[in-house]
Amino acid sequence: MKYIIAIPDGATDQLSAYPQGDTPLRCADSPTMDALADHGEAGWAQTVPDSLPPGSDVACLSIFGYDTTRIYTGRAPLEAANMGIDLGDRTAFRCNLVTIEDGVMKEFTAGHITTEEAADLIVSLNEQLGEDSIRFHTGVQYRHILTAPPDWNDVECTPPHDILDQEADKHLPQGLAALRVNNLMKRSRAVFADHPINRRRLAAGKPPATQIWLWGQGTKPQLTTYQQRFGLSGGVISAVDLIQGIGRLAGLEVIQVPGATGLMDTNYEGKAEAALRVLENHPLVLVHVESTDEMGHAGDAERKTQAIRDFDQRLLKILVDGLRGRGEEFRLLLLPDHPTPIALRTHVNEPVPFLLYDSRSAEKRSGEGYSEWGVRSRTQQTVVGHRLIELLLEKAVFADLLAM
Secondary structure, eight states: OEEEEEEETTBBOOGGGOTTOOOHHHHSOOHHHHHHHHTSEEEEEEOSOTTSOOOHHHHHHHHHTOOHHHHOOOSHHHHHHHTTOOOTTOEEEEEEEEEEETTEEEETTTTTOOHHHHHHHHHHHHHHHOOSSOEEEEEETTEEEEEEOGGGGSOBOOOGGGSTTSBGGGGOOBSTTHHHHHHHHHHHHHHHHTOHHHHHHHHTTOOOOOEEEEEEEEOOOOOOOHHHHHSOOEEEEOSOHHHHHHHHHTTOEEEOOTTOOSSTTOOHHHHHHHHHHHHHHOSEEEEEEOHHHHHHHHTOHHHHHHHHHHIIIIIIHHHHHHHHHTTOOEEEEEOOSSBOOTTTOSOOOOOEEEEEEETTOOOOOOSSOSSHHHHHTTOOOEEEGGGHHHHHTTSSOHHHHHHO
């Protein structure tokens, strides 16, 4: 048996905002997902506990099967793990390159700055602001890591994507370490002010990186590997450090796919083919796509619908057809990690619709397809997100999870 976890990040919306049910997920031409849902099980999963923020870190840890109320320490340590940073007892922060204009958070991605451009900025940060205990580490595009002393963890930070078009100063870090964190963010403005990278971006009509924004802090987490938990090996396919980091900590192989960007131009077909190759040698693969979430943050319903369609027809169809063509029996769990509503442009802590398909079953159970509306028409029952792995691996049945 082969096992697939497929995550179209942030693909779902708030059904309450669409009286006719016409969310991007329902409007997208997604025959593969619809057919899988109609011949499988469907329900709702609470991937984010009420006590934790609705970010992809918490939600994806849950989908991987980890109880975040017990093991979650922060987002940045997960990304640091993928970058090969040995934290020891240090604190890691996600270090976004952002664009703040007239005090307002305009771009939490600095206009999707390239990794090559960002790397030059990170070098300048280390040269001018770095110390033995303060180091900046280059990540991908706008997403980077700061490592700092252990006591810097005593702070509360706001993700920059939560405050788009809002006054940034109203959302500065708070807590015992806030003075040091805020001071470092403020000092980064001078480093970037007349930087050659920003001069070139401005000349090309692109937003500059005006400063860093620190958030997602935490210390090194302890995860039990899939081999230890389930006796399974497998691979993770994603363009995002966060997902790759969780995969590494779970003991799974991280697969690099050329052209996988995390944006609308990502290599969907390459991800599908890579997943099929993983399943030639391992029983499990997790495939993650970020473009659906990015379009939610952009508030672009049309392009979010397109991203969902691309996920369905350019990735999922190739994967499913490939397994069927090889005569493989498989079980597939598909769900967004969290909603990223078009109207809000950020994450919310609400249940997400999931589908579970088993190739050994040909029974048609529904004709509503896969969407918030389609799943709601079948059930309103919700399961705890981290227990979905038990459902996928046949260590529990749907009815048992609902009874918990």
